Amino acid sequence: EVQLVESGGGLVQPGRSLRLSCAASGFTFDDYAMHWVRQAPGKGLEWVSGISWNSGSIGYADSVKGRFTISRDNAKNSLYLQMNSLRAEDTALYYCAKSAGGVIAPFDYWGQGTLVTVSS
């Protein structure tokens, strides 16, 4: 059974940093691209970032480019999102999502999310 468990969320002040993690199990992690998708409270889904199986292809939404860094550790079956210079508008539930194949494939499994709140 595919499982994606996000962690690392919490309350953080504007301008500070936070690192999210996603622990994956139930599939061969290094065969698939992975993504982060966020959802602000009461709002829609926003794709944040994606990374190919070997970290060779990486993409970011314009809203986070230059501030967020996605990475993965295939030996640990883990996906990460380093978030710097956080803003109030980054407040959201952050989902880890598995790609159905390469980095352009759809997102076939999702975690339950970890909540990030940016506030002073």
Place this chain on the structure above:
Amino acid sequence: QSALTQPASVSGSPGQSITISCTGTSSDVGSYNLVSWYQQHPGKAPKLMIYEVSKRPSGVSNRFSGSKSGNTASLTISGLQAEDEADYYCCSYAGSSTFVFGTGTKVTVL
């Protein structure tokens, strides 16, 4: 990377068919047959319903179908059921390893 445009809400009676539109640009929906649709019930994670414009993952009801014409993709739900009441989001590949989601549509079963 502007969000794809969806109607805020669509409603229908049980048994009816409804269609949700998803309008993008020639840089996303119009350029790639890589449109997917996600269903999200309140408090739950999204679920993949359609991928590559019109393909259904295993386990998804054949009441759900997708299509695309130009810069607009569509999701049709036939034989509407109470359990279909949820939020629906389209998503398109937008090049350079990036994606863009739609604004979301709330489906209400009357």
